[in-house]
Amino acid sequence: MTAGRHGQASEAADVVVIGAGVVGTAIARELARYQLTVVLADAANDVGTGTTKANTAILHTGFDAVPGSLESRLLRRGSALLTDYARRAGIPVERTGALLVAWTAEQESALPSIMERAGKNSYDAVRQIPVAELYEREPHLGPGALAALEIPDESVICPWTTPLAYATEAVRAGVRLMLGTRVTGAQPGGRPGGAHGDHLLSTTRGPLRARWVVNAAGLYSDRIDAMLGGDGGFTISPRRGELIVFDKLARPLIGSILLPVPTAQSKGVLVAPTVYGNVLLGPTAQDIDDRADTSTTAEGLTSLTEAGRRIMPRLLGEEVTATYAGLRAATEHRDYQIRVDATRRYACAAGIRSTGLSASLGIAEYLTEAMDAAGLPLRPRNGSVAPPVMPYIGQAGTRPYQDAGMIAADPEYGRIVCHCERVTRGEIRDALASTVPPADLDGLRRRTRAQNGRCQGFYCAATVSELMAKAPRGDRPQAGSGQQAAAGRPA
């Protein structure tokens, strides 16, 4: 199954999953439960570096999805599965609830249809709350709100730990994670008529053979689809969303996620807590051509600060900790583009525009069942793999620096290196030695929060870089098999 030393693709993997975002890692994790050889390949040097890492980090209930759509169904299912998985894997989640606030008569008139839509999506907990209650719950809300709906189960989640947990579980179950592996071409196998030929993928790390290919390539999924002779039924058009992250001292200003009422003119801007204890303002929505342009713009940041000033004036008096932009993989279709072609032994999970994090486990389950129906033999593995217990990087629970027991057992958890985010040497050491270790400082940030704080490295950048440089470089997942990478570390 591995790319051979001399550039020859040796034995074929049962499945190659292209794309290690939140959807691809969820699919690999699901497939890892069966007796299959699975390769998870991504062009980037880490999991979850595309759309997955830069979004609003909300665990949606799906109350406002298009009723009857696949997105509605998988969002509902995925959200329930992820809520449970997150609890077991230690993924930070805060059930803050959401308040959908109407500021104009037009927005107010849309509320009944939003409630109706929630009902059609089998979500019945939405209720309209009096304006007085709204201001009681959110005293720092700007003046002029006319009406509000409460969606009590909307939550915020850590978008970095989630794909890492999936990938960690997958790698420990034997999935081969190949990072820095860009698929550059393909000779599709599985021709019409039932021929047995394998797919042959060309990658920047040599050829890969596969019985089945799963396309979870996000912003590049239409290109992968074309390479594999898919039906070409969709084209990705990147939609850029810029976001502003406010200092943790702003967190007490807000209780729930404050959602806008989408109108014909604009989808609107939300204000939400993050599980790291910050406050997020965004996103903008701009269709662009460049699939890698995650730069922020003067116009985008100005429009956000203007919107933020109306929603929560005091927010703008706090310091900004970060600004960033993410690209959503929008297509010309409103719904997910998920299809399984039994003849070609090719599956595609594309057009997961902005709900991939919430729906990921639902998508993985659905796709795997469809592949089973299409002839992929699914025999459960002997002995089940439990979810990994991920290092906790949320703000609501107990972090290592707050845990006297952890510090007593290992003083490295008492040595804070990144002061703004209170990240200890112990946590950095653990991340560097983890099943899916970081390849660079950004990877370390996503695993520990180091350097994600208000000083942006004024105090700790040099120390953190030094720890990173000194880290022993063991077998990287992409350098060995999953079993090797996981060896020497208790699951």
Add this chain to the structure above:
Amino acid sequence: MNADVLIIGAGPAGLAAAIELRRLGAGRVLVVDREQQPGGIPRHSAHTGYGMRDLHRVLTGPAYARRYATAAAREGAEIRLTTTATGWAGDRIATLTSAEGIEAVSARAVLLATGCRERPRPARLVPGDRPAGVMTTGELQQRVYARGERLPGRALVVGAEHVSFSAMVTLAHAGADVVALVTDLPRQQSYAAFALGALARWRVPVWTSTALRRVDGRDRLTAVDVADMRSGAVRRVECETLVFTGDWIPDHELARTAGIAIDPGTRGPAVDTSLETSARSVFAAGNLVHAAEIADVAALDGVHAARHIAAALRNGNLAPAPDAPQASEQPAHRVPIAVEPPLAWISPSSIRLPALADAVPIAPPRGHFLLRSQVFQQRAVLEARQGGRVLTRQRARLIPGRPIHLDAAWLSKIHVSDGPVLVAVAHG
């Protein structure tokens, strides 16, 4: 654990306060710092010029830091390093985390001396990519002086105040080719002799009235866009390093989480002339209350706060113990002092009156108030009024980011019942 005085921050202000408190017999003085070495920011600043005002000699930053740390230890202050004050478990009860564990320290008085940091790029809302190679002066100095990193290639410095020139010198030392200093103000703000000397030596221009518009580079920094604010013309400047300098913000998290009133101008805790905050027996000193002054000034603040803390300890004039009834508490008499635009802030921001009605108000550290201006004005007159009365008129040169002093010799003229003192730039 209990301490008579808990000092948070072992920089110049915290260490100078610890030394003075011990000399005045303050009892158990505990200084905590989250860093591995005492001394604060001067540790990373290799240039000379430290210690002229407070130690009456000229030292490099690291030598200055060592001198204070040694003296504090010699005087019997207890210094705990790699120890972070993470929050409060009650009034004047700090929660400390270190390799030894988690501990609550209860103190009769607390001095906050947590300093300030430079506002980094995201907080300035500069659009564009997020490449490597963009940093603050603080990070630059640690990379170059503490870790010996080289930074070859072209570099651009954002800011033209004193610290910006310091960043330029550090960049040159690290092998960078400094293209320019960029400021959106109409001229540079550093001391003329220093700035002109440095500019001549390294032949670096200052681009005034120039705004940074965009940062480019997907992985490493490749270029920035700068705009001439007079003509609107935008041009592209290729560079590999971009250093954001100055634009200081106090590290006020512990003050905020303690519920201490924050001064909207300085953004540090509001303090009176004894350097006491809105929370009784909690004092604040150094660049936490006036970001940013040189280390000497921070150290002299520490001495000033220490004298008032020691006097309060001696006279029993402190807040009651956290578990004692609150009834005995007397509100401190303070007269607010504020500025009008184009002045940006004044520190301290209130005048402390002793309990005795006829006693002279407490003078600010070093006998003067510190102010900042938003504009340049070569020959300005500052006027302080209370009610309709002019208390003082003093000449001053206004330069944004540079300290402006208002001598406090007139303090005996204030009346506690006449309302706030207002400081403005006099017209005509």
